[in-house]
Amino acid sequence: MKKILTLIICLFIFQSYSHSAIKYLYNGLTDLTNVSFPLFNDSGVYIGDTVIPYIKANDVDTNGTSDSPFITWEFAKTQLSAGDELRIIKSDLNYLITTSFTSSANLTITSNQANLFSNLNTGQYVGIIQTSNLKLLGVNYLFHPPSYNPCMYRINNNNIFNYNIFRTNYVSFYVSFWHEAGGSGNYIKNNYYEDIDGIFSTMLYGSNDFFQNNVINRWRQTYSGTHPSAFGAATNLTLKNNYIYNTISRNFYDGTPITENNYGFNNTWAVSSQNLVTLSEQDLLVINGDTYFFNRSDTAGFDITGLEFFLKYGGFDDTEVGNVLGLERLFPDTTARILATDFYTIDTKAEITSKMLITLGWNYDTQTQQILTGTTSTMNDFVYASWYPDSPEIYMRLIPQDTGEITAINSDTNVSDTITINDTTYLTIDVRNIKGASGWQVRIWNADTGDTFGSSFPFEFEGINETQLLIPDNLPIGTYKITVTGMVAEEFRP
Amino acid sequence: MKKITSLIFIIIMMLAFNVQATEFEEEWTPAIQIQNETKTVYTNFDIASEKAQLGDTFLLGEWNDTELWRQTDNDNALKQYLNLSEPTTKTLKQFEAKTVWDYWEYNNPEKQIKSIMQYYFKLDGYNRIVLDYINYFGVKK
Numbered sequence: 001m002k003k004i005l006t007l008i009i010c011l012f013i014f015q016s017y018s019h020s021a022i023k024y025l026y027n028g029l030t031d032l033t034n035v036s037f038p039l040f041n042d043s044g045v046y047i048g049d050t051v052i053p054y055i056k057a058n059d060v061d062t063n064g065t066s067d068s069p070f071i072t073w074e075f076a077k078t079q080l081s082a083g084d085e086l087r088i089i090k091s092d093l094n095y096l097i098t099t100s101f102t103s104s105a106n107l108t109i110t111s112n113q114a115n116l117f118s119n120l121n122t123g124q125y126v127g128i129i130q131t132s133n134l135k136l137l138g139v140n141y142l143f144h145p146p147s148y149n150p151c152m153y154r155i156n157n158n159n160i161f162n163y164n165i166f167r168t169n170y171v172s173f174y175v176s177f178w179h180e181a182g183g184s185g186n187y188i189k190n191n192y193y194e195d196i197d198g199i200f201s202t203m204l205y206g207s208n209d210f211f212q213n214n215v216i217n218r219w220r221q222t223y224s225g226t227h228p229s230a231f232g233a234a235t236n237l238t239l240k241n242n243y244i245y246n247t248i249s250r251n252f253y254d255g256t257p258i259t260e261n262n263y264g265f266n267n268t269w270a271v272s273s274q275n276l277v278t279l280s281e282q283d284l285l286v287i288n289g290d291t292y293f294f295n296r297s298d299t300a301g302f303d304i305t306g307l308e309f310f311l312k313y314g315g316f317d318d319t320e321v322g323n324v325l326g327l328e329r330l331f332p333d334t335t336a337r338i339l340a341t342d343f344y345t346i347d348t349k350a351e352i353t354s355k356m357l358i359t360l361g362w363n364y365d366t367q368t369q370q371i372l373t374g375t376t377s378t379m380n381d382f383v384y385a386s387w388y389p390d391s392p393e394i395y396m397r398l399i400p401q402d403t404g405e406i407t408a409i410n411s412d413t414n415v416s417d418t419i420t421i422n423d424t425t426y427l428t429i430d431v432r433n434i435k436g437a438s439g440w441q442v443r444i445w446n447a448d449t450g451d452t453f454g455s456s457f458p459f460e461f462e463g464i465n466e467t468q469l470l471i472p473d474n475l476p477i478g479t480y481k482i483t484v485t486g487m488v489a490e491e492f493r494p
Numbered sequence: 495m496k497k498i499t500s501l502i503f504i505i506i507m508m509l510a511f512n513v514q515a516t517e518f519e520e521e522w523t524p525a526i527q528i529q530n531e532t533k534t535v536y537t538n539f540d541i542a543s544e545k546a547q548l549g550d551t552f553l554l555g556e557w558n559d560t561e562l563w564r565q566t567d568n569d570n571a572l573k574q575y576l577n578l579s580e581p582t583t584k585t586l587k588q589f590e591a592k593t594v595w596d597y598w599e600y601n602n603p604e605k606q607i608k609s610i611m612q613y614y615f616k617l618d619g620y621n622r623i624v625l626d627y628i629n630y631f632g633v634k635k
Binding site: 081103 | 594621623
């Protein structure tokens with residue numbers, strides 16, 4: 001009897017999952033072979049790449065298999081059943097969203113950064129609306145609504161939005177994620193959000209959601225009314241490791257203008273557009289016209305073997321490295337688009353780069369840097385980590401001596417144009433080598449002029465390492481960066 | 495005087511913005527509009543089915559007390575009312591020598607309205623057969 005029951009249960013489970021399918025959406029004009037495509041686990045975390053052997057450039061919008069994929073998003077979305085994964089393959093053409101998408105089914109939409117374009121004009125709730133149990137992973141979504149008060153997403157419960165790039169250029173009140181009343185459990189992580197031309201907007205309107213590891217670029221946000229800020233009327237949010245810049249809202253809730261140059265809580269940092277901006281367009285990575293949220297200087301390069309190219313971005317703790325690695329590796333064809341020209345100006349092939357490194361004797365791939373702005377900023381517990389795939393990392397903690405503060409008085413106060421260092425002229429930097437570099441070097445430099453005012457000679461790693469940098473008096477106001485470079489000497493190279 | 499006028503203008507503008515923002519918070523309720531001479535909108539689908547005649551069609555949309563009716567072509571509420579997530583009937587048609595979907599029907603025998611998705615295709619700029627639009631509506635049966 002037990003066996004029969006077990007069999008029935010197995011049959012039931014099989015039946016439950018038998019309708020699940022991987023379906024393909026590709027609107028390109030030429031067939032594709034051996035397409036690298038990201039894979040994600042049930043939590044929406046990137047776990048590796050797969051290779052899709054063949055994707056046909058289809059001539060009729062009816063099927064959904066890899067050799068007869070859907071052509072339009074509008075058709076594909078009607079063909080999805082609960083449990084399905086829709087893989088949107090990047091092509092040279094945009095996938096047009098012309099009607100809203102509503103679903104409560106358990107759906108997964110993945111992409112290798114295909115471009116979705118929406119110019120819906122059907123009222124204030126447009127875009128992807130009233131979804132539950134939807135995972136949207138790895139898309140590049142431009143939202144250009146012509147009407148007022150639009151939503152890019154209106155979400156209910158248990159949605160996951162990871163590794164996406166969202167852009168909007170609407171000019172009036174705007175909400176990216178409108179959280180339905182009573183909804184909860186939405187995860188919005190590892191995304192880049194840019195309000196290209198908005199007057200005022202809200203990134204997230206809702207409650208009981210998890211908003212982590214996102215980079216938000218908002219500008220021209222001049223309105224301070226009901227929902228002026230990044231998180232308008234948001235309550236009970238879990239905010240962690242987000243980076244907001246070009247914003248005027250200090251506390252993310254009521255539009256109080258920023259009076260310092262940056263302000264943060266829950267490890268979410270806001271940088272005012274009215275004072276110093278520590279991250280600019282030039283700090284973003286532009287590949288084939290697409291902007292990604294990577295710093296230029298420490299986010300692309302070859303690993304210590306000189307054979308593997310990597311991309312990364314910062315602001316994560318150790319437990320979230322898995323997520324970050326997912327983002328780093330999300331663009332499997334970036335090896336062909338090398339940004340490493342920041343480091344290697346002529347030839348970007350791995351083996352030749354490696355040869356150059358051997359000549360120089362050092363490998364700069366383990367660079368990490370922390371931005372210091374001319375600001376009132378407590379440097380205690382100022383932690384920044386850097387990493388690259390499959391390797392240990394350099395872990396940097398900046399610990400100022402004595403008062404633990406570096407105080408900057410910006411020019412807006414008309415008090416001083418200099419940074420004053422309280423009670424110490426030294427900055428102590430601890431570096432813990434968990435990335436395998438054999439030596440390290442540190443310097444503090446002006447991001448605008450490139451002038452270095454404090455630097456150390458290379459050190460050999462031995463346990464937790466510490467050095468002190470002299471900080472000169474009357475330091476001009478500006479944006480400063482501390483760069484720690486992990487290095488591998490020639491004799492240590494494999 | 496100019497200053498006062500400017501001040502009033504600014505206040506009006508601010509109020510306008512606030513009204514706009516407040517408006518955003520108003521809820522819309524799923525609704526259907528019967529396509530006979532009355533054009534009546536119903537938020538209760540059972541009552542709508544009672545009031546309709548055989549073959550009457552319904553547009554799909556939303557209602558709120560301020561802006562009244564608007565069409566959205568969102569069939570989610572009707573599917574939930576019918577308690578059907580998958581179509582009960584699918585039909586095909588020929589278009590440019592290819593077989594494509596014609597219409598999908600969501601028909602629950604216990605309800606007096608059925609939901610229809612009617613597919614329309616076109617040739618795109620690359621001479622491919624792609625979806626043009628989908629017509630969503632309800633039908634009294």
